[in-house]
Amino acid sequence: FDHSGWANQIKDYSKHFECIVFDNRGVGKTEGSDSEFSISLMAEDVLSLMDKLNIKKAHFSGVSLGSCVAQEIVIKRPDIVCSLQLHGTWASTEGYVGRKFNAQINLLKKLEIREFYEINVLWFLTPTFMRDNPHMVQKMIESAVNKNYSKNFLIAQYMADLNHYSMDRLNQISVPTLITVGSFDLATPLDYAVQVKNEISGSEIIVWENGGHVHNIENPKEFNSKTLEFMLR
Template identity: 30%
Template sequence: MGAHVRSGALEIWTEQVGQGPDVLLIGGLGDTVESWQFQLDGLADRYRLTAFDNRGAGRTAMPAGPVTVAAMADDAAAVLDAHGIASAHVAGFSGGSIIGQELAARHPDRVRSLVLQSTWVVPDPYLRAWGRFIEWLIDAAPDERTFLEHFFLSIYTPRAHNDGTVAAIIDEVVDFPHKQSSDDLHRFLSAFWAHDGTGSLPTITAPTLVLAGGIDPTARPELGRAVADAIPGARFEVWETESHQPFQEVPDRWNARVAAFWDEVEAGSGTPAPRTAADHAADSAHPSPDRPQTRSG
């Protein structure tokens, strides 16, 4: 069961499952707790996982005033406070990875380790152009389904589009009762285009694993590599056949990889487990994923 927790005047929707070392999951653009369903289901036997709706998404309102990544990082810290969590393994994807970076820089004692999926230091011209296209699409699309059909071309692999996975996700998003307004989407996007992690990344002390999809057209591997290069001791991996959200398309593989990383940190080494021959074979095998049953974006 989920519940709202308070951060100042803001009521943040959170859900918590499982038992074990604490994990905080941070979603991306417009994403809610449901985007992490495969992790909430697949890792709860080993970890206590907390997920939340970002401000302006799902069941968390968008407060008045400027929307900044720093404020959203403080929201994440407030979620930890509300649940009595001193520190947690933090995982974020896309915009959530940027929030995770800022959380680790602003509140280093709260971050046990950091997993950054589909991330960047600062948007390059290509990513900014893609962002302008999405901003245009939000207003130009005649309805939500049409927006999602076009937006998800940049998010999921051709495999997921062709096997019906994306169609199922779109149906779930359209049926989701807690809609994000177009205005809130614009404000959320603007916060990320304005954010530059160049100065904060070198200050991150948490063990960090950076993951990139080899065919992600947005948070491309070179952007993820720049993040890993900027964070002392960070490990960087490219999953060659995956796109922006492998934690949904190949959740069993993603869960196993990040759990191995967390286990290394818990054991005290702070070093991600090395990739194995099986990992490389999986990259080249174009695995048939389980179909996600969660909303995303």
């Protein structure tokens, strides 16, 4: 997903905050080199963007890979973070998640992009959402296919996902932190979010019953309500 995945949040968030969404390197409208991909580099990209826009401090929210980038930002520069939201997050790819990322990488190497996304969506969305919103699901697949993402960029991004490890540094995070996860998240299951919560002192966790990996898209009304409540404290 590119920055358009935040569309439903911007509508509500912008009533209270100036909202800035962007594409990570190699995604959407942001160029990138497939030889230069890591969570740390993407965090540096965000810090450079903040400098360019003269933003001194902000609330940070990231979904999936974006949550790992947000972890890295607050560890590097806690002084610029008002609060932190980590959605569908992880700090280690040991076990299931590592196997899943390796499977995605292997599928990308062997399949056409459309074939890959037809399979990939099964990790991101719940059966209920797919049953109730078939046209939206197809639109999401078509959007991803039509953006013509480079296979090399996608593989490099999944390698960055796979290589992310922050378990030994999460205890450095002291800003207000909210973690959310869907109970039916097949991309990064509940246990991985709980690991993160246990390592960040004072952090909170919300589990969306029967929610998937992108529960901000599946259930935007409740997601926006809970996350805004957190930011507006």
